[in-house]
Amino acid sequence: MGLYDQTVGVLLIGIFFNTFLFGLVTYQFIVYANTKFKDPLWIRAIVWTLCITDTTHSTIAIYNAYDMCVTNYGNPESLLFVSWTVPVLAFATAFAAFITQIFLGHRVLLITKNKYITGVVGITSLAAFVTAIYVTYMAAVVHEIKDFGLLVPSVTAWLALQTTADFILTFILAYALAKSRTGFSKTDTVINRLIRGAVQTGVFASIFALGDMFCFTLLKGTYFYAMFAYPIGRIYTNTLMDTLNARINLRDMMGGTVDLDSQSNANVYHMHGRATFQGQSIHVQKEVITDVNTNPTAVASYSDEDVYSKTAYKKA
Structure with missing residues (x-):
């Protein structure tokens, strides 16, 4: 194993994967822009806000790779200090997750008409976002990697709350949609497609959030958490955009x-x-x-x- 496999190596893997997902998300944005959806202003505002957020995040992530591998080439001591990019990237990730969960919470409200369940999702998601803001602040205050242990409680709380919101959304959407099956093949095909999308959303987002949390907590002194932390925001954005753009195929399925x-x-x-x-x-x-x-x-x-x-x- 090389000297920098557990630091620069895993960071680059996370950045590469994030860049790949950003390419997929960019395609989703292009499809949305070229399709004449008559969405209300608040949905269009969410879409283009996430477009700006993801572009900013991915640009900074690529800059981070350049800074490590080019600017600080031959300067391994730079890895001991916290870059200004860390709090910015953390906030962008939390923001993308929060926006997507609020959107899916609105979907839960329309499907179930249950304000209590929607309220639980909203409160959990908001608590995760507020905790993430605190993590962002702490990451800006902490200047050395050796002091990252101070962030463990807040990072654990943030990702645990975020994962909880994902699990609730996944379960409620899958359960409500499953109860909506009509017995008609075309309608049930569409419903099954929505159920699959809801489950995939919760599973992938939760895997990366939990991977980030456990690596950050248990593998101190390494950057293994970055393999999961960098792509999380793109997973949420891709989920939201896939939900919106899927209307094209679903409408064709219904005919x-x-x-x-x-x-x-x-x-x-x-x-x-x-x-x-x-x-x-x-x-x-x-x-x-x-x-x-x-x-x-x-x-x-x-x-x-x-x-x-x-x-x-x-x-x-």
Whole structure:
């Protein structure tokens, strides 16, 4: 093992992976910009705020690599001190996570109509973000790597709260969407796609957050935590952008119709765009699929308006 494998080496791995993810996120931004979504201003503001945040984060990360490998080449003592980039990168990561969790919390509110669950998610996410701000402050105050032990309690609290919010969001979204299955193959295919997306969001974000936390806590004197810390923000942004851009494929999957073939024994009647199956009304309007009688917001909307906007849910 080389002399700098556990310091410069692992830092570079984290930066390389972050840069790769930034490329994927940039593609997501381009797709969003070139698609005529009629999203409200607050969603567009979130998208372009994250675009600026991710660009800034990735630019500073690449600068950090240049500073280590070029500017301070032959100066290993520089690794003993905390660069100004550390608190900036930490804040950008926490900000991306907070924005994404608030967006998904809004989605939970629309699907479940449960303000208490949404409140728990919001409070947990806000607590994680506030703790991250404190970590950012401490990282700016601490000047030497040997003093990073002072940050262990606050970093642990930050990442534990952030992971808790992810787990709650994942469980609630997956459970609520699973209950929304209608028995119609096209609708259930879309719902299964949303469930898969919700689970992937929680799993990947949690793995990296926990990896960051355990490496930072247990592997002091190394930079193993950086392999997980650098890419976390891009994972959250990619999650949010994939959620928004997925409307294109989901709308194509629905094809503007409801597939009734999967219920061969159903007593089905067609009248003016309304299909009735065993007492449940399914209304198709502007490619919006809504299970009206059981839960008007159970099945997500795929209109060109806001995919999660309450205006997209219309009773038949």
